[in-house]
Amino acid sequence: MSLPKASPPHLRRAFVAVHRLTIVISETERLVADPVPGITAAPHDDNLRYFDVTIQGPDGSPFQQGVFKLELFLPEEYPMAPPKVRFLTKIYHPNIDKLGRICLDILKDKWSPALQIRTVLLSIQALLSAPNPDDPLAPDVAKHYKENEADAHRVSREWTQLYASK
C-alpha cells in the first residue's frame, strides 16, 4: 500500500482509515482461521467493525447448553479503546444487566491495546463460568446469587432454557 506524496488530505485521511481497518481485517481473518471452541464471531458485510457473536454456555455452569447472542462493535479508536460488547440474548447473571450490558473490567478501565476480540470473548465466556456477585451490574440478580445460590442457579438455568436454547 502506498500513496503519492502530494495527495490531498481527504485521500490521506481515507488512507489512514483504511490502514486502521486493515488491523480489524487481519484480526478477523485470524479469528475465522483459528476459532475459539464454543465461540463464533462474524463481521457484518456492510460494516466490518460490527460483529455478530455467539457464545456457548460453559459446561458446568447454569448456562450450559445455552447459545447466547451478542453484538460487538470496534470503535474507530480500537485498539486504543476497548470494543463495545453487549448481550442480545436475555441472561440471568449478576454481572449482566437487563440491557445486556456487561460489567467486565477489561471492557472498561482495565482495557489494554494488546487485548483482542478473541481475548475479550474468552473473558466473557469465563465470566459465565465465574459470576462475581460482589461487583454487580444487576443488583437484584446479585442479591439472589449471594443469598440463595442454588435457587439463583435454578433461575439462570430456566432462563437459559427459555431464551438461549438453540
Next chain:
Amino acid sequence: MHFSKVYAQLLQDLPPELAENSFQYRELKKLINQIATELLALGLEPTVLHNLLQSEGKGKGKEKETAPTVFYELDTTSGKIEPRLRLWVEPPTSRVEEVGEFEIEGSSSLSSQVSLSSALQRHPEFLSGLRIGSQVEVVIPLTSDSAFFQLLATSLQTLQAHLVTINAQFVRTLVELTKTVSDSARPASSTSSGFRVLSGLKSDAGGVRVGASSAKSDLNAWREIFALYVETEIFESIHERDRGERSVEEAQNRLRKFADRMTARGLKDGHLMKLKQSQDALDCFLQLNVFILNVKKFELANAEATRKILKKRMKRTALPTTDSNNLNSLSLIPVIDGSLPRILVQELGTTLLPIIPSLEDYQCFICMSLAFKPIRLACGHLFCVRCLVKMQKRGNGDCPMCRSPCVLVANRSNVDWAMLNFMRDWFPEEATVKLKQNEREAAQEQLEELGLPEERCIMM
C-alpha cells in the same frame, strides 16, 4: 484384498531406499503357518489350545487336580525369545508304551488327546521329570514360534536402525539447505554498501531513514515462503480445535495446497526468486517435505503390518502374544512408535525456519505490524513508537502487556537502537512501509489537532 498385497502396493509407491528396509510380512506369515502345523502335530488345534489356555486362570480350584494346565512362556534368558508350552498333565496311568492317554478334560476333540499323547510318546525328552502330586510337567519348545519372534525382532531392529540412518541423512541435507538459504536470503547490511549495522551513533530516532537494498537477496521471497509454510500447518495443527499431528491424507492435501499457493504467488519460478540457488533450495525444501510425508506413510504401514501379523498369529495358533507370568518378555522386540516424522518436522522447524527472522516475532502487539521504530519500555516490553505516542496522548500509562506504569515516562532514550538496526537489516521493506505510514498518520493527527478541516485542500 489381503493385507500383504496392500502392504506391497504401499511400499511400491515409496522411494526404494525406504521400501528396501521394510518389514518381512510374507516370511512372517509363512512362519505362522509353520507354527500352526507344528501345533497341529501336537494335537493342539487353535480351538483346543484356546480352551486350555483359557482354563488356566479358572482351573485354580479343585479342578486343578484333574484338568491339565497349560502355560505359554517366553523364555528370554538367552537374550532371544524362546517360546514354550509348559503343561501339567496326569501321567498315563499305565506305561507310556501302552496306549496311555492323558486325561484332558474340557478338550472337545478326542483325536487331539490321542495325538498329544502320542506326540509325547515320540518325544519323551519333553518330560521335565518334575512332579506335583499326580501331575507331571511337560515342556514343549515351539521352534517355529521361536523363529517367528526372531524374525520379527530382527526385522524391527533393522527397521529401527534404518530410521536412525534416515534421521541422520535428513539432518545432513537440512543443514546443507539451511546454509544455501541463509546465503540467498541475506540481510540488507550484507547487500547494500551504505548500511552499517552499528549505526547507533545517531541519537535522534526521528532522523532514521531506511534505504532499500539494491543488491540481490531473496530475503523477502524466503520470508514469504516460510510464512506460507508455517501458515499451512502441513504436518501438525496448532489450532485450538484440532491441535496435534495430522493424518497422512490431510498432510498430503496440505502439502499439495502449499505447493499450489506458492505457484500462485509466483514464488516457484524466477519471478520473485532472483537467485538460481534459491530456486534449487526451494526444490530441496519441497523434497524434504515430501520425504517426511513418505516416512510418515512408511512408519504407519509398518505399525499396521506389525499389528496385523501379531493378530494373525493369535488367530491361527491361539498362542497369546504375552507371557502368562511375565508381561515384559516382548520388550526384546523394539517398538516403532511412529515418532520419526514428528522429529523431522521439529528439526525442520528448529534448524531451517528460524534463520529468517519472522515478522510475527518482531511485531508491535498493538498495531500488529512491524514494531518500527521500536521503543523498549522500562518493563522490557517492546512497541512501535506510533502506538506509544497514541497511548501517551490518550493518557494511558500502563504497559499493554504487564500493566506496569511506564508508558508515560517513555521518551527518546527508550529507543531500542540495537533492535532498530536489526529491523532495518532484516525487514528493510517492512520498515520503510511502516515509517511512511507512521509519518502519514502523525501528519493527519496534527492536522486534526489543529482543528483544520479534513476534507478540503489547504493552501499553505
